[in-house]
Amino acid sequence: MTPPPSVGVVIATRGRRPKSLRAATLAAVRQDYPGAVRVVVVADGGHELVVTVAGQLAGIVSETGADLRVLPNEGRPGLPGARNTGIAALHTDLVAFCDDDDEWLPGKLAAQAAALAGSPAAEFASCGIEVEYGTRRTVRLAGTDTITPAHLMRSRMVMVHSSTFMFRREAALRVDESAPGGQNEDWDFALRAAKRHPIAHVDQPLVRVHWGVSDYIAQWADRIAGLQWMLARHQELAVDPRGAARIYGQLAFAHAALGHRREACRWALRASAARLAEPRAALALIVAAGLVSAHTVLHRLHTWGRGI
Numbered sequence: 001m002t003p004p005p006s007v008g009v010v011i012a013t014r015g016r017r018p019k020s021l022r023a024a025t026l027a028a029v030r031q032d033y034p035g036a037v038r039v040v041v042v043a044d045g046g047h048e049l050v051v052t053v054a055g056q057l058a059g060i061v062s063e064t065g066a067d068l069r070v071l072p073n074e075g076r077p078g079l080p081g082a083r084n085t086g087i088a089a090l091h092t093d094l095v096a097f098c099d100d101d102d103e104w105l106p107g108k109l110a111a112q113a114a115a116l117a118g119s120p121a122a123e124f125a126s127c128g129i130e131v132e133y134g135t136r137r138t139v140r141l142a143g144t145d146t147i148t149p150a151h152l153m154r155s156r157m158v159m160v161h162s163s164t165f166m167f168r169r170e171a172a173l174r175v176d177e178s179a180p181g182g183q184n185e186d187w188d189f190a191l192r193a194a195k196r197h198p199i200a201h202v203d204q205p206l207v208r209v210h211w212g213v214s215d216y217i218a219q220w221a222d223r224i225a226g227l228q229w230m231l232a233r234h235q236e237l238a239v240d241p242r243g244a245a246r247i248y249g250q251l252a253f254a255h256a257a258l259g260h261r262r263e264a265c266r267w268a269l270r271a272s273a274a275r276l277a278e279p280r281a282a283l284a285l286i287v288a289a290g291l292v293s294a295h296t297v298l299h300r301l302h303t304w305g306r307g308i
Helices: 018-029 047-056 060-064 079-089 108-118 149-154 185-196 213-217 220-233 241-257 261-274 279-288 294-303
Strands: 007-013 037-043 067-072 094-097 124-133 136-140 166-168 199-210
Touching: 007 018, 007 079, 018 037, 018 047, 018 060, 037 047, 037 079, 047 067, 067 079, 079 094, 079 185, 094 108, 108 124, 108 166, 108 199, 124 185, 124 294, 136 199, 149 185, 149 241, 185 199, 185 220, 220 241, 241 261, 241 279, 241 294, 261 279, 279 294
Parallel strands: 007 037, 007 094, 037 067, 124 199
Antiparallel strands: 094 166, 124 136, 124 166
């Protein structure tokens, strides 16, 4: 009988959320999976941070018997470099990502490994998520068991989240470290994978994703750069009217949040021209006019398990 594929888990961290990191690591090593599971936690910040993170995770190996290592980021500083460091350090059949503030739910690894086994040509798997914001949890599903490039061009597909990623190591997939501020590297990664072969998607909420507004707001400039980077890399994103309108609306909203009224109006007009009913265009104009804050809009959207 063929043994189940081994799984390597990459958790990138800057050590700022020790309790969340410990919870994410425990959720990974406690998966009820019959194959070997190896976890590398990549500290993005030098040797001193490696020592700090190792201390934060002290006891997990003795408690669980886990195959766990803490490594320094040997790539470009930032999330993409840290993830690539983890991929390079693993020699498992499959590789999976988890953010340091998210948690895998029981059965995640087994379900995705089964999905890949059932679709031998597939190189990549994702799954549904449960968004936790404050005291509220919202399930986000794709409504399909296959994710194509068309899906990811028309919508960001929030459930195709980096903490759901599992892929065959032999596919030699790497995260693009040129992503500005690490923005949209996960969307780019999934889109490139889907172009090679449709993604095998397990449409069950198997990852709990924790959202906050404060971190989001601090990164508006990076988000603008990240969206423009995606448009330059994947020019087909501007072809689908609905997908293009979504991106233009996001650019409009980000500029509005930064107080760039002229740019916000320009992108809002482009969004409306691509799709008259694009809601982000209207939200951007409302924020640009000072009628409501970007924080308030995001808070309401996150309460419903939605983003901008």
